[in-house]
Amino acid sequence: MALIELQDVSKLYGFGDATTLALDEVNLTIEKGEFVAVMGPSGCGKSTLMNIIGLLDRPSHGKYRLQAKSVETLRPNQSAKLRRDTIGFIFQSYNLVPRLNVLDNVALPLMYKGVNVTNRIKQASAMLERVGIQEREYFMPNQLSGGQLQCAAIARALINNPKLIVADEPTGNLDSESSRLVMELLADIHKNGNTVIFVTHNPELTRYATRVVYMHDGSIIHDEKTVIGRVASTAKKVAEKSLTSDEEHLLAGVSTMMKTFPTKDSESKTKSRKKPLKGKKKS
Amino acid sequence: MNEYTRGNFKAGFKTLLSTKLRSFWTMLGIIIGVASVITVIGIGSGIKQQVSHQIQHLGRDVIVIRPGELHGSTGLDALSGLNVSGALSSKDVNVVKNVDGVSSVAPISISVAKITRDKIPYNNNLLIGTNGDLPGLLNQSIAYGSFFTYEDEGSKAAVLGDKVAKRIFDEELPLGRTFYYNGQEFIVRGILNEMNTTPLTEQADFNDAIFIQDQVAQELSKNTAPIYQILARPEDPKQYKAVAEKIQNSLYKSHGYQNNFKVITGGKDYDSNGTVLSLLTQMIAGVASISLLVGGVGIMNVMYVSVAERLHEIGIRRAIGATNKQIVSQFVTEASIISLVGGVLGVILAFFINILLRIFSDLKPVMSIELIVLAIFISIIIGIIFGSFPAIKAARKNPIDALRS
Known part of the structure; x- marks a missing residue:
């Protein structure tokens, strides 16, 4: 039984002429225990996909089955409970509540679950120890570095022991040392049998993944299984190519990515989709 | 009180303290309302008590x-x-x-x-x-x-x-x-x-x-x-x-x-006096309670601003699994804390007005426990009522929309 099943999932933003297609009939199945890296240029719909998988957003069309249960018909409260109990979401910008200290932030999901104060502080403290920032538990979020904040955010995502961890560019705002720390934490979670999906721009980080999914303009264009410890072959290609590209491409890193990404039959599709976008800008 | 509301209470007080000045101005409406209601009713029952003393003086x-x-x-x-x-x-x-x-x-x-x-x-x-x-x-x-x-x-x-x-x-x-x-x-x-x-x-x-x-x-x-x-x-x-x-x-x-x-x-004569007096007291108390209502509207305004300001926080809370009810209860608790503190301050103000009236005039306002409790109770109710509109608005937000703000 697949943990996540996406079937022809589309997401549209805006109305009428201003409509943008963020996801275009995406089909994706993720089994329990997978460690999936999602790659692709900015604006290709990675975050939208993460939000839909993490139940923060709803698809415009298509079916999403989580743990073999359809989630389109869930009421807001039911999906809130599902988010609380089965999904841990990690954001690029950490998203800790600024007015609460680290410990309270981590204990927040437990509060919503109805755990009593003593227990939730105990659990939160233990979780902070696991992510290695227990000595900072009474600090306010603005007193911590990015890496520490992300560790706290991971602790918060893990506190309810979720089956699924969804991380939207968890290392996007971090230096390489903190990135390594965060990825090792995710790898550790994966080792314990949890399913992890994360978005990254860094091909090096595909070493941690068991599967790499490439996206482009709202579609999944490539999907490959890899071995933990190795950079995914396609990602490697991307990395090598971007290293050897000319100066102009180095300056515009995004366009480099776009060029080097493997293309299925997406060339014509891409063009036709860009036209309404341009029209919107003019108006 | 369950675990959850207690947490809200703590958080509400924290918010109150972090925005002291604004909270105070918000409370002012409630403070004035509660103080005037208590004072007016106190004066009324004070006069009534004086009259009944007279009746007792004559002898029942x-x-x-x-x-x-x-x-x-x-x-x-x-x-x-x-x-x-x-x-x-x-x-x-x-x-x-x-x-x-x-x-x-x-x-x-x-x-x-x-x-x-x-x-x-x-x-x-x-x-x-x-x-x-x-x-x-x-x-x-x-x-x-x-x-x-x-x-x-x-x-x-x-x-x-x-x-x-x-x-x-x-x-x-x-x-x-x-x-x-x-x-x-x-x-x-x-x-x-x-x-x-x-x-x-x-x-x-x-x-x-x-x-x-x-x-x-x-x-x-x-x-x-x-x-x-x-x-x-x-x-x-x-x-x-x-x-x-x-x-x-x-x-x-x-x-x-x-x-x-x-x-x-x-002493039938005096009874009718009492009736007139209580009617009058009721009327003035009614006017005074309008200021309580205005205070409530003030709370509503501030809660709306607070919701808009903290939309991102609401988004975070929704994302990690807060239900609508929990978000509503957080904001309602906050509003009722504002009105509760306002009510208590209003009672204290009324107390001082009472003392001043006793010193500088012949009036002897009476502050009964029932009246104080009722005033505080009503101000909490006002907080809950006027706090729930913004709270419901806050809770209805789509989590991702709230997060993006």
């Missing part, structure tokens, strides 16, 4: 007999005028006295007299003819000297009200001094303590009255001083109604089966 068990028709009983002049048809006489006093179960009886006849003291004339003095039972019936104490008794019958002794002593005589204690009324010399026998009430009529100030023997008063005024009323007290307060009925029957008989008098029981 005193039976009042009045003439059936007292024409033009408005103003002091009318009382002295010819148009007062006095249906009661000294004879009636004796009739009442002989009724079974009556312990004391005192007539009150009123006339307005010119008196002279050391050849200086003083006009418009309230002259009350009565007997030795009056102080007992009015629960009135005597400051100096003594009241005349039944043994003094026919003697020209006078007892002065508190104000008269100061007005007519040039000394504080005119005991033993004399004055002339109708050519007769009267000697001052006693001075009454100040009556904090004007127990019998609205117009006649007993503090400004001269009390003399009723018999003497009748003689000197050639029986034109009408008996305004007769006060009687039963021996046993429990027999009050029965005694009143007996008096009614005896007087009816002695008046030749004419019903030209009234036997009044139980």
Whole structure:
């Protein structure tokens, strides 16, 4: 039984002429225990996909089955409970509540679950120890570095022991040392049998993944299984190519990515989709 | 209180403290509202209490007999005028006295007299003819000297009200001094303590009255001083109604089966005063509670701003699994904390206003526990009601939209 099943999932933003297609009939199945890296240029719909998988957003069309249960018909409260109990979401910008200290932030999901104060502080403290920032538990979020904040955010995502961890560019705002720390934490979670999906721009980080999914303009264009410890072959290609590209491409890193990404039959599709976008800008 | 609301409470107080100034301005509406409601109702019940003290002063068990028709009983002049048809006489006093179960009886006849003291004339003095039972019936104490008794019958002794002593005589204690009324010399026998009430009529100030023997008063005024009323007290307060009925029957008989008098029981007059007063209090309290409502609207405004400001936080909370209800309860708790603290501060303000009123005016506002509890309770309710609109708005946000803001 697949943990996540996406079937022809589309997401549209805006109305009428201003409509943008963020996801275009995406089909994706993720089994329990997978460690999936999602790659692709900015604006290709990675975050939208993460939000839909993490139940923060709803698809415009298509079916999403989580743990073999359809989630389109869930009421807001039911999906809130599902988010609380089965999904841990990690954001690029950490998203800790600024007015609460680290410990309270981590204990927040437990509060919503109805755990009593003593227990939730105990659990939160233990979780902070696991992510290695227990000595900072009474600090306010603005007193911590990015890496520490992300560790706290991971602790918060893990506190309810979720089956699924969804991380939207968890290392996007971090230096390489903190990135390594965060990825090792995710790898550790994966080792314990949890399913992890994360978005990254860094091909090096595909070493941690068991599967790499490439996206482009709202579609999944490539999907490959890899071995933990190795950079995914396609990602490697991307990395090598971007290293050897000319100066102009180095300056515009995004366009480099776009060029080097493997293309299925997406060339014509891409063009036709860009036209309404341009029209919107003019108006 | 469950775990969840307690957490909200703590968080709410934290928010309150982090935005002290704004919270204070928000509370101000509630503070003023609660303070004014408590003060107004306090003043109202204070006055009511003063009035009921007066009734108690007169004595609940005193039976009042009045003439059936007292024409033009408005103003002091009318009382002295010819148009007062006095249906009661000294004879009636004796009739009442002989009724079974009556312990004391005192007539009150009123006339307005010119008196002279050391050849200086003083006009418009309230002259009350009565007997030795009056102080007992009015629960009135005597400051100096003594009241005349039944043994003094026919003697020209006078007892002065508190104000008269100061007005007519040039000394504080005119005991033993004399004055002339109708050519007769009267000697001052006693001075009454100040009556904090004007127990019998609205117009006649007993503090400004001269009390003399009723018999003497009748003689000197050639029986034109009408008996305004007769006060009687039963021996046993429990027999009050029965005694009143007996008096009614005896007087009816002695008046030749004419019903030209009234036997009044139980200070009915004052009850109607009380009703008017409570109506008035209710009205002013209603006006004051409008300011409470305005305070509530203020809270609503601030909560809307607070929701807009913290949309991102709401997004985070939704993302990690807060249900609509939990978000609503967070904001409602916050609003009710603002209104609760506002209510408590309002009570404290009302307390100070109360003290100032007691010092600088004659009003004696009463702050009852019930009133305070009710005021705080109502302000919490206002917080909950006006806090829930913004809270529901906050909770309805799509988590991802809230997160993006």
